[in-house]
Amino acid sequence: MEKIFQKLSLSSATLVFVLLIGIFITLYSAAKPAIDEFGLHFIINPDWNKEIVVETPSLRADTVANDAEDDAIADEDDMILDEDDDEMLLDDEDDTVTKTIYGGLVPIVGTLLTTIIALTFALPIAMGIAVFLAEIAPKNISYVVGIAIELLAAIPSIIFGMWGLYYFAPIVADLVGGYQVSLLTAGLVLGVMILPFMAAITRDSMNTTPAVLKESAYALGATKFEVIKDIIFPYSKVGIIGSIILALGRALGETMAVAFLIGSIFVLPKAINDPTISIPVAMANNFGEASGLGESALFYLALILFIISFAVISLAKFYFLKKAK
Amino acid sequence: MPVMKIKKFSFTYSGVEHPSLKSITLPIEKNKITALIGPSGCGKSTLLRSMNRIHDLYPGNKYDGKIELLDFETGKYQNILEIKKENEFIELRQKVGMIFQKPTPFPMSIFDNVAYGLKIAGIKNKSELQDRVEAALKGSALWKEVHDRLDKSAMGLSGGQQQRLCIARAVAVKPEVLLFDEPTSALDPISTGAIEELIVELKKDVSIAIVTHNMQQASRISDYTAFMYLGDLIEYDKTENIFLNPKEKQTEDYITGRFG
Numbered sequence: 001m002e003k004i005f006q007k008l009s010l011s012s013a014t015l016v017f018v019l020l021i022g023i024f025i026t027l028y029s030a031a032k033p034a035i036d037e038f039g040l041h042f043i044i045n046p047d048w049n050k051e052i053v054v055e056t057p058s059l060r061a062d063t064v065a066n067d068a069e070d071d072a073i074a075d076e077d078d079m080i081l082d083e084d085d086d087e088m089l090l091d092d093e094d095d096t097v098t099k100t101i102y103g104g105l106v107p108i109v110g111t112l113l114t115t116i117i118a119l120t121f122a123l124p125i126a127m128g129i130a131v132f133l134a135e136i137a138p139k140n141i142s143y144v145v146g147i148a149i150e151l152l153a154a155i156p157s158i159i160f161g162m163w164g165l166y167y168f169a170p171i172v173a174d175l176v177g178g179y180q181v182s183l184l185t186a187g188l189v190l191g192v193m194i195l196p197f198m199a200a201i202t203r204d205s206m207n208t209t210p211a212v213l214k215e216s217a218y219a220l221g222a223t224k225f226e227v228i229k230d231i232i233f234p235y236s237k238v239g240i241i242g243s244i245i246l247a248l249g250r251a252l253g254e255t256m257a258v259a260f261l262i263g264s265i266f267v268l269p270k271a272i273n274d275p276t277i278s279i280p281v282a283m284a285n286n287f288g289e290a291s292g293l294g295e296s297a298l299f300y301l302a303l304i305l306f307i308i309s310f311a312v313i314s315l316a317k318f319y320f321l322k323k324a325k
Numbered sequence: 326m327p328v329m330k331i332k333k334f335s336f337t338y339s340g341v342e343h344p345s346l347k348s349i350t351l352p353i354e355k356n357k358i359t360a361l362i363g364p365s366g367c368g369k370s371t372l373l374r375s376m377n378r379i380h381d382l383y384p385g386n387k388y389d390g391k392i393e394l395l396d397f398e399t400g401k402y403q404n405i406l407e408i409k410k411e412n413e414f415i416e417l418r419q420k421v422g423m424i425f426q427k428p429t430p431f432p433m434s435i436f437d438n439v440a441y442g443l444k445i446a447g448i449k450n451k452s453e454l455q456d457r458v459e460a461a462l463k464g465s466a467l468w469k470e471v472h473d474r475l476d477k478s479a480m481g482l483s484g485g486q487q488q489r490l491c492i493a494r495a496v497a498v499k500p501e502v503l504l505f506d507e508p509t510s511a512l513d514p515i516s517t518g519a520i521e522e523l524i525v526e527l528k529k530d531v532s533i534a535i536v537t538h539n540m541q542q543a544s545r546i547s548d549y550t551a552f553m554y555l556g557d558l559i560e561y562d563k564t565e566n567i568f569l570n571p572k573e574k575q576t577e578d579y580i581t582g583r584f585g
Contacts, residue, residue, distance in 0.1 A: 215382065215423075217441075220418065220419070220441060220445065220494065220498065221418040221442060221445060230433070231432070234431075
């Protein structure tokens, strides 16, 4: 019995790693053609789905093969039939093809910027809510507001998207000017979405501050504000960073709400209220009709999103949590 | 001359009908150690926690009577139960410090821990802060052990050191009264001995009230002892009288270990 239990829990834990590695391998192999084609230049190339005329024949693998064959045949037949010139002309026509290139800069920038806007908007408000719930509000009010916050966290993202598009975006556009669908509106609605998470987790970790620790600060003559600033915040730092990490994860990957609000065009934003696109939205919008290299490029984007999320979260985890200790 | 006079003080916790303290009258003598003893639930901690009104962090408690604190400058007594404003609370708690059952180092460096009370009292001058932190740590017999790691986190100290750090922190703001709420119950015998010595040393400068479960401790260090039972003050006298010659039967039964 003991052994079975141990094995079960061990295999559950292993499953996480298997899944993580499995997803990475799948993404990588599907993205391989695009990676081979565009390399790391993909990340800084702002053109998506752009047709260009390729003149150098060596770029196309199959042409190169044909050329080699043709050359071989030509060499053999050279002395008998002098058709060399004609063949060269034909080859030239074949090699001048139009080719579609894909670059990921616009969605990458869009993803990072919406996330940054969402965090800068949500972080101070979430801290305010958490402090209010944990320290200032009377118990019954804290309870009711706490439930409201948790309900807010449970609203499906598409509802946030619709609400954002029809009610929130016009207000933002009135206030700031520019387009209704833009980086700013997408970022703000994203901020509203991650707000309840951060507030709820931060409140929970603030509530773990031992009462006696707060009492000893009060007993030295500290005010409520000083206790919150000097005792509760440092004490619950780890939980607060945890809440930011979770919120980051959600903000980076959020698709539906952002799809409603970001404008979904592959153009680099020049101002905060310009429309653009994010990685998840690019994938959701283009997967249906994508094939071949386009599909592979979307997988390349997915791989980049995977790596960004992974890097941001491990950075936050290892850097800040180490510091917190 | 008592530094605090508790007069007919009754206390009822929020949401409870029965009072936890019933008409307690007790002086806290100046530059003496007053021990509050009694079995669990007798109200000794409740009484101690009323003396700096730390109870008021949790609303809804009811009290009656008076707790008067001597103002050293004017020589008059002020009823601390009348305090309502935050700045008056701050003033009270700077005059009446408190040490808790478990050591409560703040999540900051050793220096910042001791300097904390001074900083929030508005002292910004660095050399003054340094001097007072050093004096407080020396006064708490901690200076030798920590002088070379003042910038390290206070969490790295041992339990006994942490408790002495908390005492240094409370002493640094130069209080008139220090309240100890079972300060050694989480410590080993050696640390306990060090803290006891320290408390006796401190009575030169401050008046002390200490709640303890440990009767030997009360007899070792205190000058006066109050025995409480079920919210009543049964007997208050000089410590030697309480332990050698108690007037009340209940006191005798308790200190001889027959109940409690």
